[in-house]
Amino acid sequence: MMSPTGDLTGGGGGSCGDEPRPEGTDTNPAFSALLEDSAEDLYENAPCGYLSTLMDGTIAKINTTLLDWLGYRRAELVGCRRITDLLTVGGRMYYETHLAPMLAMHGEVGGVALELRGANGSRLPVLATSVVKTGPDGTAQLIRTTVFDATDRRAYEQELLRARRDAEDAREAADRERDRVQKLATTLQRSLLPPQLPRVPGMRIAAYYHPASADEVGGDFYDLFPLRGDAWGFFLGDVSGKGATAAAVTSLTRYTLRAAAVYDPDPIAVLDNLNTVLHHRYRRDEPRFCTVVYGSLTPTDTGFGLTLATGGHTPAVLIRADGATSLIEAPGGMLVGAFPTATFVTVEVQLLPGDSLLFYTDGLTEARTGGRERFSEEQLRHHIAALGPVDASTLIADLTDLLTAFGDGVDDDTALLALSIPPTEGPRP
Amino acid sequence: MSTEFATASHTTTAGPVLAFTGELDAHTAHTAFAAIQEVPLSRGQLLLVDLAGLRLCDSSGISALIAASHRATDSDAEFALAAVPAHLARVLTLIGLDRVFTTYPTRADAHTAWIAAHPEPHATNT
Numbered sequence: 109m110m111s112p113t114g115d116l117t118g119g120g121g122g123s124c125g126d127e128p129r130p131e132g133t134d135t136n137p138a139f140s141a142l143l144e145d146s147a148e149d150l151y152e153n154a155p156c157g158y159l160s161t162l163m164d165g166t167i168a169k170i171n172t173t174l175l176d177w178l179g180y181r182r183a184e185l186v187g188c189r190r191i192t193d194l195l196t197v198g199g200r201m202y203y204e205t206h207l208a209p210m211l212a213m214h215g216e217v218g219g220v221a222l223e224l225r226g227a228n229g230s231r232l233p234v235l236a237t238s239v240v241k242t243g244p245d246g247t248a249q250l251i252r253t254t255v256f257d258a259t260d261r262r263a264y265e266q267e268l269l270r271a272r273r274d275a276e277d278a279r280e281a282a283d284r285e286r287d288r289v290q291k292l293a294t295t296l297q298r299s300l301l302p303p304q305l306p307r308v309p310g311m312r313i314a315a316y317y318h319p320a321s322a323d324e325v326g327g328d329f330y331d332l333f334p335l336r337g338d339a340w341g342f343f344l345g346d347v348s349g350k351g352a353t354a355a356a357v358t359s360l361t362r363y364t365l366r367a368a369a370v371y372d373p374d375p376i377a378v379l380d381n382l383n384t385v386l387h388h389r390y391r392r393d394e395p396r397f398c399t400v401v402y403g404s405l406t407p408t409d410t411g412f413g414l415t416l417a418t419g420g421h422t423p424a425v426l427i428r429a430d431g432a433t434s435l436i437e438a439p440g441g442m443l444v445g446a447f448p449t450a451t452f453v454t455v456e457v458q459l460l461p462g463d464s465l466l467f468y469t470d471g472l473t474e475a476r477t478g479g480r481e482r483f484s485e486e487q488l489r490h491h492i493a494a495l496g497p498v499d500a501s502t503l504i505a506d507l508t509d510l511l512t513a514f515g516d517g518v519d520d521d522t523a524l525l526a527l528s529i530p531p532t533e534g535p536r537p
Numbered sequence: 538m539s540t541e542f543a544t545a546s547h548t549t550t551a552g553p554v555l556a557f558t559g560e561l562d563a564h565t566a567h568t569a570f571a572a573i574q575e576v577p578l579s580r581g582q583l584l585l586v587d588l589a590g591l592r593l594c595d596s597s598g599i600s601a602l603i604a605a606s607h608r609a610t611d612s613d614a615e616f617a618l619a620a621v622p623a624h625l626a627r628v629l630t631l632i633g634l635d636r637v638f639t640t641y642p643t644r645a646d647a648h649t650a651w652i653a654a655h656p657e658p659h660a661t662n663t
Contacts, residue, residue, distance in 0.1 A: 348596035442633030506538030
């Protein structure tokens, strides 16, 4: 057998001896010698593999680089193995069904990605380019193939694929996360917005919440809920400031009021509890407080008895069955949460058939009606007086229209809550 | 929409006077809070907030006035408002703070009242 380095041109089918050799050139003999030397050396030790095969695939010539990559000795391949022996099963099929026919047809094929099989069974990803060498008579004699090690490139491609998969995964994760956050925000926002109000036997209830802007929701609040027996509790109020912090105060206020009312339904006790909670929570920060009315409703033979405690809130408007209006004032009630202790005052009102009661926050009475003019409490009272006797839903519908007409003039949240006792059948009392 | 607001301070024998002028609302309240925190105030002094030039005061402004009263409480000092505009006086009554805050028609009135109540002005407290 031939030694690995002993046969440069003579191996294989004998048609390999006509490799072009560099012409000896001019001036510098040392340089020429170097080039002369390098022709063989370049072939053998080029940074790529060279492989010459006969038309039937028999390996005629192979360079040292490729032998090293595959782990074969020259004698093991030249003259006795075919190119297909160096291919993986898949590669072999590809060679026979695609590459060989294309070579026969076009005389060349380039940039083919293949996997070569090494002596020890290892796989070497390569990029191969093959050209058919023809003899003087035009017949195909030999296939010359250049083989580039594509391990790095394969790794690069796999890295690209992996990176793309990672990016897709990350995008999906981000989408899922965004959906989750959006859902959370919506849920939280809904928990801040006033709820659907329950039905109270013998009473009509209507409410409206008008956020001044979509992203600054939550400054005003109201709720109505059952207490023990056939009594009901309700509240309406307005927290200081705007934005997320105000919304957090609103949330704390609403849940404190509901819990306090269950614990002790006395209106003053409820507001005392709220004052303590808010003051403890916000004393050291920028002071946060709210104005609020809290009321308890107890059915009577003719309507409802209302006990109302006010914490610095705008007076409610009472519209009697005959259309007469008055303000339910409880002077002395302090805003809630700003000081360690606060005084609250209650007032009793009998609600009779045909009576309506309106609670509102100052978004309504501070709405700009045009330029810098603001809609005042007096104007509101005149507006309501002009309506005559109304029930809760008519009143709220009318005021909703009024707020809509103000448009951008309403620069604060506005909450409206109306209670009315249905008129009795027959002549009015 | 203009939201001009300014604070000014000086100290009298009674203590620091903070003057708020312009519109005190959510956009300008931070200026008021900063002034309240920075004003030098000692035990026994009077922190007087002069509102003569205040054109507008919303709930954020009320919050600033409350913060000023807390500042005084924390320093064992007294607190009063001078020249409360009519619109604000109405609100203070509604929210029950008219009985919490001491008010004077003018800063001079506040000063006079303090001197009368403290015959030896700010010499003894250190």
